[in-house]
Amino acid sequence: MKEQIYTIPVMDAFRSAADEKSCPICIMKRKLESASLEYTLGPSYMEDDARAETDRTGFCAAHWEKLYAAQNRLGLSLITLTHVRHIIQVMDKRRNANPIKRSGIFSKSTDPPAPLYDGLRGIESGCCICARVGESLNRYIDTMFSMWPKTPELHTRAEDCGGFCLTHFVTLLNQGPRKLNERGWREFLDAVYPIQRKSMETLEADLDWFIKKFDYRYADEPWGNSKDALPRALRTVGGIGKKEDGNV
Numbered sequence: 262m263k264e265q266i267y268t269i270p271v272m273d274a275f276r277s278a279a280d281e282k283s284c285p286i287c288i289m290k291r292k293l294e295s296a297s298l299e300y301t302l303g304p305s306y307m308e309d310d311a312r313a314e315t316d317r318t319g320f321c322a323a324h325w326e327k328l329y330a331a332q333n334r335l336g337l338s339l340i341t342l343t344h345v346r347h348i349i350q351v352m353d354k355r356r357n358a359n360p361i362k363r364s365g366i367f368s369k370s371t372d373p374p375a376p377l378y379d380g381l382r383g384i385e386s387g388c389c390i391c392a393r394v395g396e397s398l399n400r401y402i403d404t405m406f407s408m409w410p411k412t413p414e415l416h417t418r419a420e421d422c423g424g425f426c427l428t429h430f431v432t433l434l435n436q437g438p439r440k441l442n443e444r445g446w447r448e449f450l451d452a453v454y455p456i457q458r459k460s461m462e463t464l465e466a467d468l469d470w471f472i473k474k475f476d477y478r479y480a481d482e483p484w485g486n487s488k489d490a491l492p493r494a495l496r497t498v499g500g501i502g503k504k505e506d507g508n509v
């Protein structure tokens with residue numbers, strides 16, 4: 262398939278994934294996230310539309326932390342100030358609005374959520390960076406599915422990188438059958454399943470050898486590929502400590 266402007270981020274992610282031996286969708290997500298963090302603290306925060314969005318939902322804990330670490334104290338203070346003002350508005354508006362009827366000591370599970378809870382829960386559980394990243398990532402995944410049958414390079418790169426992390430393999434299992442026709446989905450799964458299976462087998466063997474190396478009888482044996490087996494396994498099946506965070 263000829264490279265188009267919208268296929269480039271997908272192809273680039275698969276190429277980097279093959280070099281880094283990591284999940285291509287994690288790489289796409291990482292790039293989208295850093296672009297979104299930059300956008301949030303860039304000139305956008307002076308624009309009303311962008312500000313209305315951050316006021317309304319704020320961020321999840323991980324993204325508040327990353328924004329704070331970006332060292333734009335003035336920008337983040339301005340964003341946070343109007344977010345706090347929005348919370349005050351919601352509190353004032355909802356405090357006495359249609360209060361929940363209490364029929365007994367315990368409210369029933371069928372009671373409608375109290376407006377105050379509802380309003381604040383909406384803010385507390387939202388994150389506009391997660392929302393933006395999620396939307397764009399879904400578009401990239403759609404593009405990947407449409408490229409897959411006509412782009413043999415994607416297949417070889419997927420093989421070279423060892424497939425997808427567990428989280429993103431599950432995402433593909435969920436979205437694939439809805440986005441590809443039956444034949445397309447079968448072909449995709451036939452190609453990807455053996456890669457995923459092999460990646461799990463390699464992890465199993467490397468972890469097994471890593472554990473054996475604690476035994477004095479194996480002390481003089483070579484490490485092989487097992488030295489980083491645990492962080493590798495945690496990245497693949499735990500979705501934590503991605504290389505980019507420098508954690509593992």
Ligand SMILES: [Zn+2]
Nearest residue numbers: 284287426429
């Ligand atoms: Zn991933």
Ligand SMILES: [Zn+2]
Nearest residue numbers: 321324388391
């Ligand atoms: Zn978030």
